[in-house]
Amino acid sequence: MAESRIRVSRLAQSIPPSETLATSAKVRVLQSKGVPVIDLTVGEPHLDPPQVLRDKAKEAVDLGLTRYKHAPVNGSLELRTRIARKFREENGIDYSPEEVTIGNGAKGVLDNAFTALLDPGDEVLIISPYWVTTPQQVRLAGGTPVFVPTDRDFMPTVEGVEAKITSKTKVLSLNSPNNPTGTKYREKLLRGFADLAITHDLVVVDDGIYEYISFDGQKHVSIASLGDEIRARTISVNGHSKSHSIPGWRDGYAGGPENAINVMNNVQSQRSGGPSAITQYVALAAFDVPFDSERLESFRVRRDLMVREAEDLGTLSLPKPPEGAFYGFLEMSEALMDKLRKRADASKYGSVSEIAAGVLLDEAHVAVMPGKPFGSDRHIRVSNALKDPDDIPKAFAKIRDAF
Numbered sequence: 001m002a003e004s005r006i007r008v009s010r011l012a013q014s015i016p017p018s019e020t021l022a023t024s025a026k027v028r029v030l031q032s033k034g035v036p037v038i039d040l041t042v043g044e045p046h047l048d049p050p051q052v053l054r055d056k057a058k059e060a061v062d063l064g065l066t067r068y069k070h071a072p073v074n075g076s077l078e079l080r081t082r083i084a085r086k087f088r089e090e091n092g093i094d095y096s097p098e099e100v101t102i103g104n105g106a107k108g109v110l111d112n113a114f115t116a117l118l119d120p121g122d123e124v125l126i127i128s129p130y131w132v133t134t135p136q137q138v139r140l141a142g143g144t145p146v147f148v149p150t151d152r153d154f155m156p157t158v159e160g161v162e163a164k165i166t167s168k169t170k171v172l173s174l175n176s177p178n179n180p181t182g183t184k185y186r187e188k189l190l191r192g193f194a195d196l197a198i199t200h201d202l203v204v205v206d207d208g209i210y211e212y213i214s215f216d217g218q219k220h221v222s223i224a225s226l227g228d229e230i231r232a233r234t235i236s237v238n239g240h241s242k243s244h245s246i247p248g249w250r251d252g253y254a255g256g257p258e259n260a261i262n263v264m265n266n267v268q269s270q271r272s273g274g275p276s277a278i279t280q281y282v283a284l285a286a287f288d289v290p291f292d293s294e295r296l297e298s299f300r301v302r303r304d305l306m307v308r309e310a311e312d313l314g315t316l317s318l319p320k321p322p323e324g325a326f327y328g329f330l331e332m333s334e335a336l337m338d339k340l341r342k343r344a345d346a347s348k349y350g351s352v353s354e355i356a357a358g359v360l361l362d363e364a365h366v367a368v369m370p371g372k373p374f375g376s377d378r379h380i381r382v383s384n385a386l387k388d389p390d391d392i393p394k395a396f397a398k399i400r401d402a403f
Contacts, residue, residue, distance in 0.1 A: 015136050019373040023357070027367045038395040039367045040382040043179065044247040045326070047298060050289050053244060053282050060281040070277035074265040075102025075253070079284045086287060087255050092225035093236060095255040101264050102283070104275050106209045106239040106252035108268070111137050113205050113235050113254065114171075116263040118143035122170040127156045128375035129329060131179045131207075144168070147375060153320050154181040154329065158192035165196070171203045172196070174223065177210040180374045180381040181329045182303075182322020184214065187221045194223055194230040203260075204234040209252075210325040212243040212291040213299050224255070232257055235264075240286045242325075243295075250275055251283045299326055302384040302392060309396035315403045316380075326385040329371065332356060332378050336403055353377045356403075364402040366395045 023041045030037050065071075074080070080097040087093040087100075103109035110133075118124070120142040126134055128147040135145035148164050150156045161172065172193060176185040185193075197204050204223055211220045224234035239252035252275075254264070268274060275283075303321070306328050310318035315336035318328050332340075332352070340346065340355040349358035353370035357380055360366045371379030384392055 011140070015140060016373075019132050020369060023361075023367060023369060026361065030361075030365070035365055037361070037365045037367055038386075038391050038398070040384075040386070040395055041367045041369050042383050042385065043327075044385065045242055045245040045299075046302070046385040046387050047245045047295060049245045052289055053246065053286060056282045056285040057249075057278055060278040063281075065277040065281055067277070071274045071280060073269045073274040074261075075100070075274060076280055076284075079280050080253075082284055082287050083253050083255065087222075087236065091220075091222040091236070093222055093231060093255060096258075099258050099261055100253060100255050101261045101268070102275055102280060103252045103254065103264075103268060104272050105241060105247075105250040106207065106237050107133060108250065108272060108275075109237050109239070109252040109254045109264075110134070110205065110207060111140075112264040112267045112271075113237070113256075113260075114138055114141040114143065115267045116260060117141070117171055117203055117205075117235075121168060123166060123168040124171040124173055125161060125164055125169060125202075126173045127161070127175075127178075129154060129178070129180050129371070129379070130173075130375050131175055132373040134173055134175070138173075143171070150183075152331075154178065154183045156185075156189070158189065158196060161193065162196055165200050165202075169200065169202060171205055173205050173207070175207040175209075176220075177214060177322075177324025179210065179325055180327045180369070180371075180379075182325045182327055184216060184218070184323040185221070186218070187226070190221055190223045191226055194226050197233055198229050202233065204230070205237065206234055207237045209237065209239055209242055211238060213296070213326060214324040215296075215300055215303060215321075216323045235260060240283060243291045244286045244289060246282065246286075249279050249282060251279050251286070253283075299385070302326065302386065302389050305389055305392045306382065306384040306396075309393055313396065313400055313403070316399065326383055328382045328384065329374070329376070329379045330382060332380070337378060339403075351377050353380055356380050360399060360402055364398040366398045366402075368399075 080100040084095045118141040124138045138145045224231040235256035237254045241247040307321045316330045349355040357370040369381040
């Protein structure tokens, strides 16, 4: 076979594949060979989609919603109107349908936002630990990610964010509840961030995809709800993928000032086009399927199991119970990290969190995510959103034995 003559761009070459998707692919290969891997990497809910949404997807096909005209690039007016109502009634943000866009999942919406906002060299403040994709989306849009450290409980401070602001800073990226830590940002902290954004003329990209999966009893606060000035400089991102168990259906949306939303729509029109008509039809129905206490309780049971099991790991610890989402960001002890670095095969894996994840997968048949791509090489991320909650203590027993 002839050697490739294609020269790919230096920027594209610098972007690694999604670590979560790459690890999931390794797990599937092992499972196809009969290896009994317990997978703690998956960033999707354990629940099946509600039956009414499955029925709506079939109904969309039967109704013949298969043409371009059924999937306008910015989303149908009916769906955008319903999303505007959701923002108004649940989040206290008054958006018009023209200030709403529908995208190919929250991931696609975020990508559209960064592309619409950033010029080469613009800096984006990203609170660490962070979702693995955020820095890469910023880089692909020509921006520069700047990471803001947090304390041992993964909580940022207003002072910590302000210390990272320069003349090049344009965007503050927020994600609460947070992936990978489960940390929630309270209203007082968000008001501090809002004041910073107004003072320093920043745009806020606010990712609230885990809004409903919250265990602290406190209502989710969207930063755009805290006054007209911060609303005018915020893009609020959300979707049904986590709350309604339809991650593969690519349902995401955002609200924001109309000029920014229009540019995001233009970007989407030239890249991916709008989400499928079937997804839009299902998304409209999803607003009438509340995220009820029974569904939340199923997440809480798994969170509590993970917290209990983490108390007995010894060389790994969970600094505090996650307040939302369905992850645990486990901290490795200095002794464990030293032990892992001294392994004869350490170089085969890479950094210390990658060694930890590699050893667990190869030897204990438990799949976890290394913390390095999330911003901390002293942690590993585990998901507790498993179909069978009994797999959580089984997996933690294997981790305990391995380390």
